[in-house]
Amino acid sequence: MKLYELGPTRSIRARWMLQELGIDFEAVPVNLPAGEHRGAEFRAINPAGKIPVLVDEGWVLTESVAIVLYLAEKHPERGLLPVDLRERADAYRWMLFAVTELEQPLWRIARHTNLYPPEERLPADVTLAQREFRAMAAVLERHMSGREFVAGDAMSAADIIVAYTLDWGQTYDLLEHCPQLRVYLERMYARPAAPRRIGELLRELRAAAR
Numbered sequence: 154m155k156l157y158e159l160g161p162t163r164s165i166r167a168r169w170m171l172q173e174l175g176i177d178f179e180a181v182p183v184n185l186p187a188g189e190h191r192g193a194e195f196r197a198i199n200p201a202g203k204i205p206v207l208v209d210e211g212w213v214l215t216e217s218v219a220i221v222l223y224l225a226e227k228h229p230e231r232g233l234l235p236v237d238l239r240e241r242a243d244a245y246r247w248m249l250f251a252v253t254e255l256e257q258p259l260w261r262i263a264r265h266t267n268l269y270p271p272e273e274r275l276p277a278d279v280t281l282a283q284r285e286f287r288a289m290a291a292v293l294e295r296h297m298s299g300r301e302f303v304a305g306d307a308m309s310a311a312d313i314i315v316a317y318t319l320d321w322g323q324t325y326d327l328l329e330h331c332p333q334l335r336v337y338l339e340r341m342y343a344r345p346a347a348p349r350r351i352g353e354l355l356r357e358l359r360a361a362a363r
């Protein structure tokens with residue numbers, strides 16, 4: 154397998170699943186700041202010009218959540234997706250919650266603080282997005298009361314999606330009122346197969362760009 158990735162991006166989700174499964178893979182770094190994702194060679198792999206991309210025996214799969222689910226279903230013996238229909242639906246629910254209710258405001262913050270040209274940034278939208286993220290994080294904070302994992306009694310693919318997204322929110326200091334989520338994050342990233350934290354990888358990326 155090959156994983157096209159870059160440090161702090163959502164490729165962390167795919168890497169985390171590969172590491173949890175103990176799968177050997179070739180990491181192929183894609184230099185986004187240098188524009189490698191816009192080149193013809195990478196566009197031939199993913200016309201959208203985005204990472205992560207997983208290549209499994211010549212078959213190409215994009216989108217981080219799809220990659221995580223594919224790997225979990227390819228290795229059912231590892232139990233990273235519940236077998237019971239309702240428990241699996243619960244795992245899906247929290248994955249979708251993460252990528253719709255939590256991730257979308259984080260993208261708006263990123264765009265209007267860093268990604269868009271300065272003249273196109275809207276500070277007011279950052280404030281709104283912060284408020285929206287905190288409101289949805291509070292929902293998850295209540296859900297995690299007395300729980301170790303997001304869905305069921307064991308780690309699942311949902312925890313990889315949720316933990317990464319919460320760690321992203323942590324880089325913007327948006328979990329100050331969510332002590333249970335902060336504890337959950339520390340527990341998840343203490344796992345032997347866990348990837349490095351987003352903040353650490355961002356600092357490295359910025360230092361390399363200087």
